[in-house]
Amino acid sequence: MEKNNLFTLIPKVDEILGKEEIKRLLEIFPRKIVLNAIREEVNTLRNKIKDDASEEEVIYFIDNLADKIKERVKKDHSFKLKKVINASGVIIHTNLGRSPINEAVIGNITEVASNYSNLELDLDSGVRGSRYKHLEEIIADIIGSEAAMVVNNNAAAVMLILNTIAKNREVIVSRGELIEIGGSFRIPDVMEQSSATLVSVGTTNKTHIYDYERAINENTAALLKVHTSNYKILGFTSSVDSSELFLLKEKYNIPLIEDLGSGVLIDLSKYGLEYEPTVQDSIKKGVDVVSFSGDKLLGGPQAGIIVGKRKYIDDMKKNPLTRALRVDKFVIAALEATLRYYYDENLAIREIPTLNMLTASIEKIDEKAFRLEKLINENIDNKNIRYEIKDDFSEVGGGSLPLEKIPTKCLVLRVDNMSIQRFEDNLRKFYTPIIARVYKDSIYFDLRTIKDQEIPVIVAGIEFALDF
Ligand SMILES: *Cc1c(COP(=O)(O)O)cnc(C)c1O
Secondary structure, eight states: OOHHHHHHTSOOHHHHHTSHHHHHHHHHSOHHHHHHHHHHHHHHHHHHHHTTOOHHHHHHHHHTHHHHHHHHHHHHTSOSSOOOEEOSOEEEBGGGTBOOOOHHHHHHHHHHHSSOOOTTBOTTTOSBOOTTHHHHHHHHHHHOOSEEEEESSHHHHHHHHHHHHHTTSEEEEEGGGOOBOSTTOBHHHHHHHTTOEEEEESOSSBOOHHHHHHHOOTTEEEEEEEOOTTOOOOSSOBOOOHHHHHHHHHHHTOOEEEEEETOBOSOGGGGTSOOOOBHHHHHHTTOSEEEEESSSTTOSSSOEEEEEOHHHHHHHHHSTHHHHHBOOHHHHHHHHHHHHGGGSHHHHHHHOHHHHHHHOOHHHHHHHHHHHHHHHHHHOOOTTEEEEEEEEEEEEETTSSTTOOEEEEEEEEEESSSOHHHHHHHHHTSSSOEEOEEETTEEEEEGGGOOGGGHHHHHHHHHHHHTO
């Protein structure tokens, strides 16, 4: 058929709208979305003809037009922020939302958010209460601190602490701890915003107790220790531990603050991981105020948790900044439900997804890898792929335990007739985007961060990516 005649085969929009399948689509989705999808697909067809598509190709496209429109409508109408599958093996992946939370925790958010709640009502007395009170007792119980409060995230926590304790005064911090944590969170910048003056002491690799002591003067408001959570200086190094700084703080009567970053509450060395100082350790060592994230190793919602001496925390609650940094009820509901697991360590390891993935046994991960391999073998008949299970390493991520390499199992796949970059790109465009790792000419699916029920979805994603 002549090219010009092929154009006459293109169905009219009204004709398409009259099809049963499209009518059904109109019952579910907004008319505007359906019309857009029709126009886009018709345009694609027109371009195909312009590019000299054969008659068979054109007819095939038209036969499948309704399906294509359906697919496009679904995609156009899907949420912009949505679930993805983390096959990267980075457990606390900042770009992928850090810590996922479990169904029971979601249940508590639903209960609180879809009803009225006692957010700021004291049920015993009937008078106005504090939103921070709901968390204070459980945090004190688990961590052993006098008082606690919670703000939007840990960057906000650091800012609030410094603004409350050290406004227009000096804070001493080691040069080795002037860190940037990704995004644009840099300790010196945060201090500037909080109106505290930074006094950095020591050198990048070595800071001694006398460096701190020499910098103390009548304008010193606090000593600050920052956990260098996303890097390590190795070799000829020394830093001053909180217990040493405690002696200095006692001698000069100035508060000691610690930004712990990840905020781990369980000794992870029991599970074969590197020892990471816990929040409880810091409190035991006499640190006055400690802050950490809710969605890193703690495994809860985004939040900045501040624990420590009551007098400082009471001052923070009165600081006008607190109002701007305050947490909403969803976060309080999620954090309380997450923290409850910590009453029983085994429960925490089992129920908090971040901890569960972090401590999962290699046997369990291998089982998942085997199942993925088997499903691919049974379902994908494509001569262009080769795959095998390989030993590899997962990462903690989120700027936590930077050197920790956790043994894992990956399904490693190669594609002969497509570049691996294109294949990876296609996987990301699947209806449930799959985020996997490219290394050399292969793609790695790390089973540590993949849930059981995601395995069949990955198989469907691979199929999709192969002919997209
Ligand atoms: C991650 C981190 C922060 C920032 O915490 P957010 O909860 O992301 O705001 C601050 N300090 C340290 C040491 C960190 O590791």
